[in-house]
Amino acid sequence: MLTATDIRVMIGAREVLHGISFTAQPGSVTAIVGPNGSGKSTLLKAMTGDIPFDGTVTLNGENTATMKPWELAAIRAVLPQASRLAFPFSVGEVVGMGLRQGLSGGQTDLVETALARVGLGGFAPRFYQELSGGEQQRAQLARVLVQVWTPCVDGTPRWLFLDEPVASLDIAHQLTVMDIARSYARQGGGVIAVMHDLNLTALYADSVAVIESGHLLAQGAPDAVLTNAVLSRAYGCQLQVNHAPPPHQIFVLPHGARA
Ligand SMILES: Nc1ncnc2c1ncn2[C@@H]1O[C@H](COP(=O)(O)OP(=O)(O)OP(=O)(O)O)[C@@H](O)[C@H]1O
Numbered sequence: 001m002l003t004a005t006d007i008r009v010m011i012g013a014r015e016v017l018h019g020i021s022f023t024a025q026p027g028s029v030t031a032i033v034g035p036n037g038s039g040k041s042t043l044l045k046a047m048t049g050d051i052p053f054d055g056t057v058t059l060n061g062e063n064t065a066t067m068k069p070w071e072l073a074a075i076r077a078v079l080p081q082a083s084r085l086a087f088p089f090s091v092g093e094v095v096g097m098g099l100r101q102g103l104s105g106g107q108t109d110l111v112e113t114a115l116a117r118v119g120l121g122g123f124a125p126r127f128y129q130e131l132s133g134g135e136q137q138r139a140q141l142a143r144v145l146v147q148v149w150t151p152c153v154d155g156t157p158r159w160l161f162l163d164e165p166v167a168s169l170d171i172a173h174q175l176t177v178m179d180i181a182r183s184y185a186r187q188g189g190g191v192i193a194v195m196h197d198l199n200l201t202a203l204y205a206d207s208v209a210v211i212e213s214g215h216l217l218a219q220g221a222p223d224a225v226l227t228n229a230v231l232s233r234a235y236g237c238q239l240q241v242n243h244a245p246p247p248h249q250i251f252v253l254p255h256g257a258r259a
């Protein structure tokens with residue numbers, strides 16, 4: 001289980017997160033949604049130990065503040081919102097960086113397996129910089145996957161922290177990536193994904209947290225959280241939550257949408 005308790009983050013003189021408490025279960029996809037600038041990436045960075053914060057984060061029962069970087073790297077991998085590379089690495093080298101960070105070291109065949117999983121089979125020798133935006137994003141996901149390839153080891157879950165994993169992907173690759181996330185969770189791992197697409201969130205998330213202005217507005221099952229009231233308050237615009245025919249999949253439309 002992941003618990004984040006009373007997380008406060010100061011950036012300069014400004015408090016960006018005002019005491020957020022959040023939980024995520026292994027075996028589940030937990031989505032974090034909310035408007036631009038609301039603090040989603042900041043919360044993710046606090047939970048992964050990448051920025052200083054007040055409060056407590058525990059991962060599998062252990063306080064992350066007391067864990068060594070290599071202990072953290074063994075059980076969680078992080079896909080940042082933006083990844084820039086200054087050097088002309090090949091795609092295979094980029095994905096192989098995940099192998100070196102995690103415990104999967106030596107399993108070089110994992111690189112090709114992970115690339116194939118994200119739809120980039122055969123891309124390993126190509127220069128990363130020459131890939132399209134969406135291809136680069138999927139190569140980064142492959143890097144993250146090889147770091148914690150096995151979702152659950154001896155009963156200990158591993159965790160994927162994904163900041164907007166489908167942001168620049170076409171609809172088919174959005175589904176590929178969300179299927180990977182769901183499959184990771186179904187095999188006992190934990191997945192925490194920052195999302196903007198509320199319909200994909202409704203389709204794939206087991207739990208949804210809504211962040212607004214540095215506060216947690218709501219967290220729970222998609223049916224309970226993705227409501228007109230919560231979403232309209234979070235985003236400051238009128239949104240209409242609808243239900244498709246059985247199995248009653250939720251879908252969200254802007255209030256003024258016309259057929
Ligand atoms: N390095 C920084 N320096 C100054 N302010 C920052 C920094 N990082 C984040 N902030 C501020 O903190 C707030 C939260 O930013 P954060 O990146 O967490 O938002 P977000 O919810 O991830 O938004 P988006 O959907 O646009 O990615 C914003 O007001 C942002 O301007």
Ligand SMILES: [Mg+2]
Binds near residue numbers: 040081
């Ligand atoms: Mg962000």
